[in-house]
Amino acid sequence: MRATLMYEAGDVRVEDVPDSVIKEPTDALVRITASCICGSDLWPYGSMPAADDPVRMGHEFIGIVEDTGSEVSTVKRGDLVVAPFAISDNTCVFCREGLHTSCGNPHAGFWDGMPEEGGQAEATRVPLADGTLVKLPVAADSALMPSLLTLSDVFGTGHHAAVAGGVNQRTSVTVIGDGAVGLLGVLSARLLGAEQIILMGRHQARTDLGRDFGATDVVSARGAEGIEAVRDLTGGHGTHVVLECVGAMPAYEQAVGIVRPGGVISRVGVPQYEQAPVGFDSLFGRNIRLAGGPAPTRAYIEKLMPAILEGTIDPGRVFDATTDLGGVPAGYQDMADRKTLKVLVKS
Amino acid sequence: MRATLMYEAGDVRVEDVPDSVIKEPTDALVRITASCICGSDLWPYGSMPAADDPVRMGHEFIGIVEDTGSEVSTVKRGDLVVAPFAISDNTCVFCREGLHTSCGNPHAGFWDGMPEEGGQAEATRVPLADGTLVKLPVAADSALMPSLLTLSDVFGTGHHAAVAGGVNQRTSVTVIGDGAVGLLGVLSARLLGAEQIILMGRHQARTDLGRDFGATDVVSARGAEGIEAVRDLTGGHGTHVVLECVGAMPAYEQAVGIVRPGGVISRVGVPQYEQAPVGFDSLFGRNIRLAGGPAPTRAYIEKLMPAILEGTIDPGRVFDATTDLGGVPAGYQDMADRKTLKVLVKS
Numbered sequence: 001m002r003a004t005l006m007y008e009a010g011d012v013r014v015e016d017v018p019d020s021v022i023k024e025p026t027d028a029l030v031r032i033t034a035s036c037i038c039g040s041d042l043w044p045y046g047s048m049p050a051a052d053d054p055v056r057m058g059h060e061f062i063g064i065v066e067d068t069g070s071e072v073s074t075v076k077r078g079d080l081v082v083a084p085f086a087i088s089d090n091t092c093v094f095c096r097e098g099l100h101t102s103c104g105n106p107h108a109g110f111w112d113g114m115p116e117e118g119g120q121a122e123a124t125r126v127p128l129a130d131g132t133l134v135k136l137p138v139a140a141d142s143a144l145m146p147s148l149l150t151l152s153d154v155f156g157t158g159h160h161a162a163v164a165g166g167v168n169q170r171t172s173v174t175v176i177g178d179g180a181v182g183l184l185g186v187l188s189a190r191l192l193g194a195e196q197i198i199l200m201g202r203h204q205a206r207t208d209l210g211r212d213f214g215a216t217d218v219v220s221a222r223g224a225e226g227i228e229a230v231r232d233l234t235g236g237h238g239t240h241v242v243l244e245c246v247g248a249m250p251a252y253e254q255a256v257g258i259v260r261p262g263g264v265i266s267r268v269g270v271p272q273y274e275q276a277p278v279g280f281d282s283l284f285g286r287n288i289r290l291a292g293g294p295a296p297t298r299a300y301i302e303k304l305m306p307a308i309l310e311g312t313i314d315p316g317r318v319f320d321a322t323t324d325l326g327g328v329p330a331g332y333q334d335m336a337d338r339k340t341l342k343v344l345v346k347s
Numbered sequence: 348m349r350a351t352l353m354y355e356a357g358d359v360r361v362e363d364v365p366d367s368v369i370k371e372p373t374d375a376l377v378r379i380t381a382s383c384i385c386g387s388d389l390w391p392y393g394s395m396p397a398a399d400d401p402v403r404m405g406h407e408f409i410g411i412v413e414d415t416g417s418e419v420s421t422v423k424r425g426d427l428v429v430a431p432f433a434i435s436d437n438t439c440v441f442c443r444e445g446l447h448t449s450c451g452n453p454h455a456g457f458w459d460g461m462p463e464e465g466g467q468a469e470a471t472r473v474p475l476a477d478g479t480l481v482k483l484p485v486a487a488d489s490a491l492m493p494s495l496l497t498l499s500d501v502f503g504t505g506h507h508a509a510v511a512g513g514v515n516q517r518t519s520v521t522v523i524g525d526g527a528v529g530l531l532g533v534l535s536a537r538l539l540g541a542e543q544i545i546l547m548g549r550h551q552a553r554t555d556l557g558r559d560f561g562a563t564d565v566v567s568a569r570g571a572e573g574i575e576a577v578r579d580l581t582g583g584h585g586t587h588v589v590l591e592c593v594g595a596m597p598a599y600e601q602a603v604g605i606v607r608p609g610g611v612i613s614r615v616g617v618p619q620y621e622q623a624p625v626g627f628d629s630l631f632g633r634n635i636r637l638a639g640g641p642a643p644t645r646a647y648i649e650k651l652m653p654a655i656l657e658g659t660i661d662p663g664r665v666f667d668a669t670t671d672l673g674g675v676p677a678g679y680q681d682m683a684d685r686k687t688l689k690v691l692v693k694s
Contacts, residue, residue, distance in 0.1 A: 093584075094608055102608035102633055164634070237440075261441055261449035267631060274626035278637060279618040286449055287511070287640030293631045 003121030004057040004328050008050035012057065012329045020117060020125040025071040026107065028129030030063035030081060033140045034149050035119040035345045036319070037331050038085075039179045040112075040270050043247075045332050057328075058120030059085040059111035060152035063347075064140060065133075066123065074130045080140050081133040083119070083126060084297040085153045086110050090131030100296040103131075110294070119152075120328055122347055134301045137309070146316025146344055147308045150184065154342070155304055155315045156297025157268050158184030158245070162192050164291040165241035165266030169193035174230055174238075174258050175215070177245035178206035180318040180342040181268060183213055185243040187315060190214030191307075198230055198239060200254070206341055209317060223250065227257035234260070241266060244292070249273045256282050267292035319344040350468030351404040351675050353388075355397040359404065359676045367464060367472040372418040373454065375476030377410035377428065380487045381496050382466040382692045383666070384678050385432075386526045387459075387617050390594075392679050404675075405467030406432040406458035407499035410694075411487060412480070413470065421477045427487050428480040430466070430473060431644040432500045433457050437478030447643040450478075457641070466499075467675055469694055481648045484656070493663025493691055494655045497531065501689070502651055502662045503644025504615050505531030505592070509539050511638040512588035512613030516540035521577055521585075521605050522562070524592035525553035527665040527689040528615060530560055532590040534662060537561025538654075545577055545586060547601070553688055556664060570597065574604035581607070588613060591639070596620045603629050614639035666691040 003017045022029050035058050044055075065079045075081055087110070088095050088103035095103050101110075107127045111117065117124045126132055136148055150156075158181050167173055173189045175182050178201025189197050190213065199215035200222070201207045207218045219229045231238060238260040244251050247269025255265040256277065265288060277283070283290060307313045321340040323331050324347070331343035350364045369376050382405050391402075412426045422428055434457070435442050435450035442450050448457075454474045458464065464471045473479055483495055497503075505528050514520055520536045522529050525548025536544050537560065546562035547569070548554045554565045566576045578585055585607040591598050594616025602612040603624065612635060624630070630637060654660045668687040670678050671694070678690035 097609060099609040099634060164636075262444060262446040271626040271631050274624050274628060275622045276625045277621050278623045278625060279621035281621060283637065284614060284618050284640045287446060287638075287643075289511075290625060290630065290637040291634075293634030296634075 001122040002325055003118060005054040006044060006048060006057050007054045008052070009044070009046055009048045012045065012332045014325055014328055020123045022067055022069050023125060024107065024127060025069040026128050026130065027069045028065050028072055028075060028126045028133060029067040029123060030083070030126050031066045031123050032061045032063040032119060032121060032347045034145050035061035035347065036149060037120070037328065037335055037343045037345070038153060039181060041332065042336055043270065043272065045336055056114065056116065056118035056121070058118040060149060061119035061124070062136065062145065062149050062152070068129060072129045075133050075135055080136045080138065082136055082148060082151050082301065083133055084156065084301065086294065086296065086298065087127050087132050088298055089128045090298065095131065098296055098299040100298040101294040120325070120345060122325065132298065144308060146319045147314055148305070149344065150315040150318065151297065151301045151304060153297055154180040154318060155184045156300045157181045157295040159188040159300050159304060160295030160297070161185045161243040161245060161266045161268040161292060162188040165243055165264045167192040167194050167241050169195070171240035172196040172234060173241045173243065174198040174200060175243045175245060176200045176251050176254055177269065178203050178210060179245060182243070182245035183210050183318055184315050185245050186210045186215045187213040187313065189243070191313070196239070198233055200226055203338065222254065226254060230258040238263065240264070243268070245269050247272050249276065252276055256288070259288050261286040264289045264291050268295055318342045322346060348469040349672055350465060352401040353391060353395060353404050354401045355399070356391070356393055356395045359392065359679045361672055361675055367470045369414055369416050370472060371454065371474060372416040373475050373477065374416045375412050375419055375422060375473045375480060376414040376470060377430070377473050378413045378470050379408045379410040379466060379468060379694045381492055382408035382694065383496060384467070384675065384682055384690045384692070385500060386528060388679065389683055390617065390619065392683055403461065403463065403465035403468070405465040407496060408466035408471070409483065409492065409496050409499070415476060419476045422480050422482055427483045427485065429483055429495060429498050429648065430480055431503065431648065433641065433643065433645065434474050434479045435645055436475045437645065442478065445643055445646040447645040448641040467672070467692060469672065479645065491655060493666045494661055495652070496691065497662040497665065498644065498648045498651060500644055501527040501665060502531045503647040504528045504642040506535040506647050506651060507642030507644070508532045508590040508592060508613045508615040508639060509535040512590055512611045514539040514541050514588050516542070518587035519543040519581060520588045520590065521545040521547060522590045522592060523547045523598050523601055524616065525550050525557060526592060529590070529592035530557050530665055531662050532592050533557050533562045534560040534660065536590070538660070543586070545580055547573055550685065569601065573601060577605040585610065587611070590615070592616050594619050596623065599623055603635070606635050608633040611636045611638050615642055665689045669693060
């Protein structure tokens with residue numbers, strides 16, 4: 001079968017690999033029908049050292065169950081399923097609290113880092129299939145496929161940012177980043193009732209989509225100028241919640257500058273730093289809270305799916321390009337060049 | 348009048364200074380009857396450069412109103428009052444949200460840093476008296492004075508740690524630090540219903556008081572060994588909430604090690620660092636939240652006072668020494684040497 005491998009920064013190839021097979025009684029084998037390239041895939045695409053072994057790519061996919069291990073009971077051959085970007089048993093103490101990314105099962109973990117499986121491929125083995133996979137009540141050729149695919153990561157991640165930030169009808173919100181997660185952070189903040197949603201981004205096609213999703217204001221300036229612009233829009237105070245959907249240090253610093261005293265910076269962009277300012281002058285003095293982390297998207301799939309099925313929201317609009325598996329390497333480059341926002345891969 | 352001045356690290360003097368007087372129509376002049384030395388006073392006592400000008404000390408006090416400006420209406424001459432460690436108008440948008448430490452009034456701020464006023468003195472001018480001062484329904488010689496004095500800072504600060512950490516009946520709690528704030532963090536966690544409260548400290552007289560206040564376990568080990576001990580007490584997971592009541596980097600690192608995935612580190616110890624680890628390996632990967640800041644103790648005085656007046660709690664037990672104004676310099680040294688937990692100053 002064919003699958004996507006990253007060899008080093010800038011070098012992504014689709015190659016023949018050994019067929020995925022069932023290994024554990026809790027596994028399912030899934031023939032992938034739709035996957036995509038993630039903004040977080042661009043971090044190693046920009047920095048992976050050549051010395052490392054190639055890694056399998058892809059952690060967002062929909063597919064058809066082809067086979068199941070003896071202990072799998074919630075999905076069966078022929079089911080159309082969506083997989084979140086973290087593998088979990090959905091039964092441990094952390095999963096029951098909705099924190100599937102901290103699942104305590106020894107087979108749990110992230111697709112990224114699994115040695116021989118991944119979503120940008122023809123098929124994959126899915127560990128802990130009962131906990132991980134969620135059945136979709138549509139056909140594989142449904143027009144809703146792009147929106148349903150966002151449940152695996154970007155919609156759930158934007159939603160997690162808003163939930164972890166405590167967004168509600170009484171909070172003003174700034175979203176830093178006009179990538180797919182940022183835009184779906186806007187949509188999530190609107191669904192949670194926020195009235196003022198300021199989107200910080202400088203790519204007009206994206207910020208226009210952000211306005212469609214519910215942004216009330218767009219700030220294209222960055223740094224000190226961007227902070228000033230947000231303060232001007234909020235009576236000088238900043239917003240109650242800042243959704244930091246980038247992960248770079250300048251975005252963090254921007255968040256510190258625009259969050260209101262007593263407010264929350266909710267991070268879902270994977271931090272490209274370990275140390276950051278959190279002392280008296282940045283967070284402590286103003287009682288700013290820091291929240292967020294890898295989104296337990298599994299916890300949100302059943303909650304977010306009905307509005308997609310009803311057609312009242314269309315998060316799949318973040319996909320502005322579609323390719324097949326052979327087009328994945330070019331898809332990476334287009335996303336890195338910001339020619340495309342997010343690439344859907346039809347297998 | 349006499350007042351306490353710090354000249355440099357290790358050099359605290361009680362000297363004659365110009366009498367405090369009313370300057371603004373919103374001021375009150377308060378004759379101080381009881382004040383105290385704070386754990387946070389020990390940071391400059393350990394590090395203040397000799398090159399700086401001497402500073403007035405003291406931000407926790409009870410006293411009798413001696414005079415009021417023309418606009419003061421909630422307190423009058425002869426009232427016994429307690430002052431929180433932050434000056435606020437109690438009416439601005441942040442005060443109404445309970446965040447008095449971010450009061451937007453131009454006269455608001457912390458006692459620490461005010462050039463000519465302070466609590467370790469015979470008297471002080473109190474800006475924004477209507478907002479800052481709270482009348483006490485007892486006489487100045489009441490036996491409740493030590494407990495009522497804790498409302499100005501240490502009790503409200505311990506309470507803020509627990510509130511900002513989201514402590515309730517379903518959360519397990521670790522308190523790092525056996526100083527007065529840590530011990531009152533224990534008491535606050537118990538009042539909020541926490542069933543498991545682990546106190547980390549190595550000074551037995553203090554941890555014994557912590558047990559009286561509600562600690563269910565005491566861990567005297569620090570660092571990796573202390574983290575291991577807390578994990579052993581919590582099924583390997585750590586506690587839902589960690590109250591970090593010290594402010595030093597080793598305490599922060601300890602908090603990161605013992606907080607449960609999805610949990611909260613709530614800081615009220617003034618951070619002696621600006622940068623700290625917050626990336627994937629410390630906070631982000633496990634969805635750990637960081638909360639806390641300078642406690643808006645003004646917001647908590649009316650809430651915490653009734654149990655003191657009823658005698659059901661006795662937070663004043665954190666005072667294990669009493670002196671007069673002349674004994675303040677020795678009080679600093681005794682607290683720095685950890686001979687005393689907290690010194691009450693009778694003026």
